[in-house]
Amino acid sequence: MDKRKIFISPVTRIEGHANITIELDDNGNVSDALFHVNEFRGFEKFCEGRMYTEMPTITPRICGICPTSHTLASVKACEMIQGIQPTYTANLLRRLMHIGQNLSSHALSFFHLSSPDFLLGYDSDPAKRNILGIAEKFPDIAVRGIRLRKFGQELSERITGKKIHIMGIVPGGMAYPLTEENRKALLEWIPEAIETVQLGINIIKKFHEDNPEMVASFANSPTLYLGTVGPGGEHELYDGKLRFMDGDGIILQDQLDPAKYLDFIAERSVNWSYLKYPYYKPYGFDKGFYRVGPLARLNVCSRMKTPLAQEEFEKFKHMSGGKPVHGTFYYHYTRLIEALSDVEDAERILNDPEVTSLHIQHHGRWNYAEGIGSSEAPRGTLFHHYKTDETGKLLKVNLLIATGQNNPSMNRSVLEVAKQYVKGDDIKEGMLNRVESTIRCYDPCLSCSTHALGQMPMVIEVRDRKGELVKRVERN
Amino acid sequence: MNKIPVIIDDKSFEVDPHKTILEVCRELDIEILTMCHLKGLTDIGACRLCLVEVEGINKLLSACTTKVAANMVIKTQTERIKKYQRITTELFFADRNHVCAVCVSNGKCELQNLGYKVELDRIRYPHLFPQCEVDTSHPWYVMDHNRCIMCTRCVRVCNEVEGAHNWDVMNRGHQVRIISDFNTPWGESSTCTSCGKCLHACPTGAIWPKAIVQGQLEKNPGMVNELVERRKMKL
Structure with missing residues (x-):
């Protein structure tokens, strides 16, 4: 069969670089779709030989969007190696910074990257379908979105002095305390931040109301879900245990120790992407696809920790009668419910009398040869796994990144949407944007997720002007 | 006089x-x-x-x-001097693997400050990217040869002030390395007293304590002269 291909390159308004290949059959119908991640990083390899205590400094450089999540997973792994726990105040400050990063990332994903689709329309002029187009037509929304991101970054800046690639989260706690002046300044942001998140929720809800068929049918196949929950099953981002849920809402495994992630997660490489394919081990590669991130976290958790977020969470749960919501489009909604929870939780922490305490660090030294840490990055569950020699030098590093865990589902979602919206003889720009936006729902961070080295076969395809394959060079 | x-x-x-x-x-x-x-x-x-x-x-x-x-x-x-200072600084950075962003010494590094002083905005020479060892064998300190600029301040402070002469220099040219004893891992040295003077003398992040991470490094190179002066007073 003579296959024709459609390339979408690059995929726009995501963090990182990727292509999508859509294969058409003779009749112009979609036969397959592949999401290629063509970045290469190599962190797992070049960190070998370094001291484990350097990892909280090196790994945040993987990503400018979620450096705090990397630092937290990294310091937790270091703390496991040292056999120590952070102080109470250090945990509060870490939570604040993590909330700041989550809020900042969610604001970026919704207001900067995705809201142009909702407010300007999928079929609007691509040249204006961006944050600048929003600033032109809806200046108040653009400014609010940018300020929400600023608040998120200020939560880190007012503790450690830096907005991105923060320093100061150290094994055993924190290097810097929060001053009373900064605590008050951060509290002043809360009312505005809540208003902005609620504005975002109204935007997405209106889009749901205006486009019920699209939202309901947009890549909505059931998958498994993974997320971190607290001891009572409550929503949790910083520290907790893991919960796996199947597509019918049955809890497959609960209160799993993240340090034992290899017991329930395995990975496989493919020859057309630098992104690996993780899967739920008991179900095997074919049936073990699972999703992480805001949709997964809200699907698996039993309740939110804060009142306004809980109110919204109940509405979200009501949509599917308490069962998991599968529609990929609902990532946006759940992202905003999380953002609401973030702002409310930040207020709670900032009002904790211990938050400005100077008791911020416990001290330890190398005691164990292996450490595993996890945290919930904005895009989902993140694992750092280090093995060292008896001097603390790293022998092996494994980083299991949220976007990587969504990879199999992203591929399947792309195929579903491509089948729904792409017909070979009638390919419009807005149609391709819908395929792209499937990826954007997951808010993938490809810089984070492509860190593997030496395992990924590389394929180079040479094509003539007509797009016909001339030569294929394959390594491994 | x-x-x-x-x-x-x-x-x-x-x-x-x-x-x-x-x-x-x-x-x-x-x-x-x-x-x-x-x-x-x-x-x-x-x-x-x-x-x-x-x-x-x-x-x-x-x-x-x-x-x-x-x-x-x-x-x-003079312009001639400034030109040579700039060349020298660029060669420091090109010779080993200096990555300020992830270095424990970031923000408190004499080499980094030197870069600012000579307004280093690019390096015109090809980086050598040598494979350098990170010696973590000492229980308290790390010697990272990636960040060493061969100033030999560690060698001299160990010899002249501590009197231990744990550190010395091996090889020539790009192969030159600081060594502990007769090129044994630092942790196996029979001469090192673990005094930490080399750590304070080191101008970069080549020698640093294991217990700290970026943002926590406090070096006190002035301590070396204070010790020397106090000893003179006793004599």
């Missing part, structure tokens, strides 16, 4: 003889860049940053090892 007349950067001064140009300039608040110099240790003129022009001598002289002489006319801020 009789003072001698010298002219530095077109200004006349009466200075103490037997002092080096660097010592004289530091006393007069005339800035001269240095890296291998550390007050309290023997100067060796290795880093070539403190080069000055002396009238009547065609080649540049290192201020840390050249003594002042009567009627010497010295220039410290």
